[in-house]
Amino acid sequence: MKLYYVTLNNTDEVMQIVRVLLEEKLAVCVNWFAITCAYRWEGKIVQEPEIVLIIKTQSSYRERIEEVIRKHISYTNFIAELTPSGVNKEFLDWLNKEIPNNSLVESIG
Numbered sequence: 374m375k376l377y378y379v380t381l382n383n384t385d386e387v388m389q390i391v392r393v394l395l396e397e398k399l400a401v402c403v404n405w406f407a408i409t410c411a412y413r414w415e416g417k418i419v420q421e422p423e424i425v426l427i428i429k430t431q432s433s434y435r436e437r438i439e440e441v442i443r444k445h446i447s448y449t450n451f452i453a454e455l456t457p458s459g460v461n462k463e464f465l466d467w468l469n470k471e472i473p474n475n476s477l478v479e480s481i482g
Contacts, residue, residue: 375432393441397441398473405425407424408425
């Protein structure tokens with residue numbers, strides 16, 4: 374299992390990306406929430422709102438997830454791949470039922 378932590382600028386982008394991820398079975402579940410971000414950009418300190426996505430999926434989907442995100446945004450954002458150290462069995466059962474494990478599919482094919 375992998376989690377992807379992704380920052381975006383607004384809910385319109387979020388809704389477009391989430392819909393594709395779920396329709397194409399690239400994620401079993403996606404959470405999002407508003408945050409405030411402060412960062413350095415071109416020598417200035419900037420503060421602005423952002424939306425964080427947490428994408429729950431199988432391993433080996435990073436490239437395809439990034440492709441989906443790039444189709445909807447053109448700015449520099451943050452995408453981090455995280456590997457949980459422990460996940461409850463019921464959630465993993467649901468994930469494995471809904472989203473194929475790419476590494477298994479690739480090794481069988």
